Amino acid sequence: EDQVTQSPEALRLQEGESSSLNCSYTVSGLRGLFWYRQDPGKGPEFLFTLYSAGEEKEKERLKATLTKKESFLHITAPKPEDSATYLCAVQAMIGGADGLTFGKGTHLIIQP
Amino acid sequence: EPEVTQTPSHQVTQMGQEVILRCVPISNHLYFYWYRQILGQKVEFLVSFYNNEISEKSEIFDDQFSVERPDGSNFTLKIRSTKLEDSAMYFCASSEARYRGMAKNIQYFGAGTRLSVL
Numbered sequence: 001e002d003q004v005t006q007s008p009e010a011l012r013l014q015e016g017e018s019s020s021l022n023c024s025y026t027v028s029g030l031r032g033l034f035w036y037r038q039d040p041g042k043g044p045e046f047l048f049t050l051y052s053a054g055e056e057k058e059k060e061r062l063k064a065t066l067t068k069k070e071s072f073l074h075i076t077a078p079k080p081e082d083s084a085t086y087l088c089a090v091q092a093m094i095g096g097a098d099g100l101t102f103g104k105g106t107h108l109i110i111q112p
Numbered sequence: 113e114p115e116v117t118q119t120p121s122h123q124v125t126q127m128g129q130e131v132i133l134r135c136v137p138i139s140n141h142l143y144f145y146w147y148r149q150i151l152g153q154k155v156e157f158l159v160s161f162y163n164n165e166i167s168e169k170s171e172i173f174d175d176q177f178s179v180e181r182p183d184g185s186n187f188t189l190k191i192r193s194t195k196l197e198d199s200a201m202y203f204c205a206s207s208e209a210r211y212r213g214m215a216k217n218i219q220y221f222g223a224g225t226r227l228s229v230l
Contacts, residue, residue, distance in 0.1 A: 043221035099157030
C-alpha cells in the first residue's frame, strides 16, 4: 500500500526565516511525486512534480527535491503570503493506478 | 489560464437524499478524477475516469457512488443515498494524460464542493 508521511504537521516561522518541509513516501514504483499548496476552503493548487531521484524544481521562494525515499520542499525567505497547507502526493507506476495518495500536509504559518 | 470549475460551491442535503456534484474539466484533458477531503483529514482518491469508463476506484467508491460524463464538457459524481459521513469537500481534478512524459500526468484541481449532510 502506498503511503505518504509529512512532517512537521505544523510550522510557524518568522518572515524571512528559511526552513524545509519533509515528505517521506513508500510506493510500488514512482510515476511521480507532486507538491500542492492548499489555502483554507480551496482546492489543491499544483506547485511541482518530480519524477526521478536527484531531480530538483524551483519556483520563486520554493525549491523541491527528491530522493528514493523522501522529498523536501525548501522555502527561502518566506513571506506571509506563503502561509498555507503544503500537500505532498505520490502516483504509482502500476498500470491503472491513476489516483494520487496524499499526505496529511504541513500547515505553514509565516508571521510578519 | 484554464481551470477546473465545480458547482455548486456548497450543497446541503438531507440524509438519504441523492446529490449530484458537477465539474467542468480543463477542455483538452482526457482523464478525470474525484477526491474527497473530510474536515481536518487528508485528501482521498475516489475514482478516475477515461474514455467513458472508470479506470480506477478506491475502496471508498462503493455502490452508492457513480460517475458520468453526460456531454462533452461536464463530469458528474452522484451519491445515491447520502449518509452523515459523506459530509466532506469533494474535489474534481483533470489531467491531460496518465503518462508522465512532458508532465502530462499533472492533476489540476477545482475549488471543490462542500457537501453537508444533515
